[in-house]
Amino acid sequence: MSETGSASAGVDAETLAELAKRRGFYFPANEAYGGASGFYTYGPQGAALKRNLEASWRERFVTREGHMEIASPTVTPEPVFEASGHLDGFDDMIVECPECGTNHRADHLVEDATDIEEAEALGTDRVSELIADHDIACPTCGTALADEPVSGFNLMFETNIGPGSASPGYLRPETAQGMFVEFPRLAEYARNQLPFGVAQVGTGYRNEISPRRSIIRVRELAMAELEQFYDPETDHPPLERVADVSLPLYSAAAQERDGEIEHFTVEEALDTGVVANDWIAYYLGVAAEWYASIGVDMDRFRYRQHLGDELSHYASDCWDAETELDGNWIEVTGFADRGTYDLSQHDDHSGEEFTVFKAYDEPETVERPSVDPDMSFLGPEFGSDAGRIAEELQGLAERDPSAFEGADVTVELDGEEYTMPTERTGFAVREETIPGEHVTPHVIEPAFGVDRLIYTVLDHSYREDEVEGESRSYLSLAPDLAPTFVGVFPLMDKDGLGERAREVAADLREAGLAVTYDDSGNIGRRYRRQDEIGTPYCVTVDYESLDDESVTLRERDSTEQTRVPIAELPARLAALRAGGPFER
Incomplete structure (x- = not known):
């Protein structure tokens, strides 16, 4: 994934790095032993944020699209990467x-x-x-x-599978090849019906030369990738779902003329030819809506098309989703048209068939040239070459049936010509009923960098303001992404307030909410701690709660408060998590 250019600056990298380390989002790994650059540990808040973001991605790109998800090994035998081209081109x-x-x-x-x-x-x-x-x-x-x-x-990490060096392997640099290698079996699970999609969320490894900018460029990275298999002749996406979604496009043509980002709807982008492939356009639309839902600032977002000389060896077109971070445009997702490259490569190298059989609506009767050589003639005449000559005769019949119109026919094998009577070849044009054909599917791949999306969400959600004369920094995280959904506090830990607050916290956990309990320091400090990790709501149990069984519910961004009966609290919070309004 690339890092490009400059743009308007957001929160500076040092501030975000300090917040991430202090509040337990992420920090350099293995620091007790000096660490190694490019490796990070996600702390309690970061692990929860990562888990929630991946769950959101699965819901949108797997569940709602009706795709399959697999989990393949991270160690991969060398022949896989010989076929994929990674050994020569990564x-x-x-x-x-x-x-x-x-x-x-x-x-x-x-x-x-x-x-x-x-x-x-x-x-x-x-x-x-x-x-x-x-x-x-x-x-x-x-x-x-x-x-x-x-x-x-x-960039690939090399290893050995088993003792010795007889079976070399590599830590995968991407999850994609796991989905391509298993295609024959996955196609069976899809009942050989195109189109279908296969997704995978997992870890990749790249031995980066100079890791930098915290989790933006690392040696162990989290990815969420989708492979959409389809036949371009017959399979088209449900464009009506996203036709009116606005896309900020920075096309190759615009880059070459030093132009600007242009805004098109999905429908306009296809009609004008700015985006050539309808599946890419569909996923650009789906992803744009998803990015906005997880808190990406769409004023600091663009889709940039790869220039011709920067396309990967497997791609005929690619658009990168880029977000502005600390004055730079950073790729967070690539949407690549991989064509038939991957499946064709594995078909050629593995000996297995990486195709799907597509039945015709009605069987077709065709005339097909073929040969049935007289081996009792070819054997004595050509000896050990007879079998290969028979194969070459079949190939010639398919390529050029007119070669069999004369009395003799000639084939070439290893630079030497062999001539024989046509009548000995068994050449004939026979009628054959064809029920269907084997098709090598094309592939569209949206590949998301989870770590970079986490960094983007933290950067784009960072806010500073003033509350009651005090400066405050907070993360305006989407409720379903926030590591903790609600903080529960006793006004003070005495007179039964602590016990009642712990009961409220336990009940909310039973209701399936992510809850933290905090009775340390004054109430204002506790609010600030939760604001800084993005907790959307806080509940305070006070003396009034002991009398009327109600609590104070506070909203993070506005700091507004309202009283809510304890009995209604789980349902009220569940509605807020589902996107409902905060009402006083």
């Missing part, structure tokens, strides 16, 4: 400092020192020239990097 550009030995992403150095947004697409030779032209130095020690070689570095 590289980033690396340059090593001759003085301190530090390795750097060469294209990132160029992007940081120039106005170039996608140096990755320029190739190693051009990036090397730019490093020299702009006198780019090592960020670690300041040594000039001009004339230092820029080369490709494969």
Whole structure:
């Protein structure tokens, strides 16, 4: 996933990193042993936020779309990646400092020192020239990097499966290949009926040259990917569901003319040809609505189309969903048209069939040229080559039936010609009833970076204001995403208030709500703690509660409060979690 360009700034990275560490969203892993860059631990709040975001993604892209979900292994045998092309093409550009030995992403150095947004697409030779032209130095020690070689570095983590090195494998860099490799069985589960989708939420591993910007660029990353299998001749998405959804598109054409983001509805984008594939347009629309629902600021969001020279080896078109973070546009999702590349590659390399049989509405009768060679002639005449010659005769009959019109027919094998009487080939054009055909499905892949979406949600939901003369920072998280949904406090932990508050908290947990109990410090400080982790609502048990069995319910963003009977509290909070209004 790429990082590009600049845009309007939001909360600065240092403030967000400090909040994330202090409040338990995420922090560098294994710090007791010095840690290793590119690895992060999600703390209690972050793990809950991640779980809620993944649940929201599943609900929208799996459950509501009627797709399947699988969970494949993270360790994958080497032949899978030979077939997929990852062993040859999953590289980033690396340059090593001759003085301190530090390795750097060469294209990132160029992007940081120039106005170039996608140096990755320029190739190693051009990036090397730019490093020299702009006198780019090592960020670690300041040594000039001009004339230092820029080369490709494969990002996959290699391992061995079992003892020794006879069975090499790799930690998967993406979840996609697990879905492609299992396609024959998954197609059976789908009753060989296209279209169908397969999703997977899981972990990928990329040995990044220079991890940076906390969880934006890491070596172990969380992904949520969907593979939509379809036949472009017959299968089309339900575009009417998203036809009027507005898309902020930054097309390749607009980028080439230094243009701006243009807004189209899904329908307009297809009608004007700005988006060529109707399945991509459909998922751009579905995703745009979902991004807004989880708290992405759509004024700091765009879909950017890949330029021709930056497309991956498997893609004929790709649009990145990008969010503005700390003055930069960061890719959070890629929507790629992978065509038949992956299934065709695995079909060629595995010996299995990666196709779907599609029956015709009515069986078709066709005339098909074929041969039935007289092996009693071919054997004595051509010896050990007879079998291969018979195969070549069948191929020639399919390619060029007119070759059998003469008295003799000639085939070529390993550069040598073999001629035989046509009557000995058994050539004939026979009628055959065809019930259907084997089709290699096309694939559209929306691939979501979960970590980057978490960072985006935290960044875009961060707010600062003033409450009763005091400055406050809080996270305006969507209720169904917030790690904790409601905080329960006793006004003070005496006179039975603590006991009653703990009973209220227990009842709310029984109702299926994520609850935290806090009796430490004054009530204002407790509110601020919950505001800062994005808890939408807080409940306070006070002396009045002991008399009339009601509590104070406070809303996070507005800080408004209302009294609610304790007996009605679970239903009231459930309605708020479902999106209902906060009423005083």
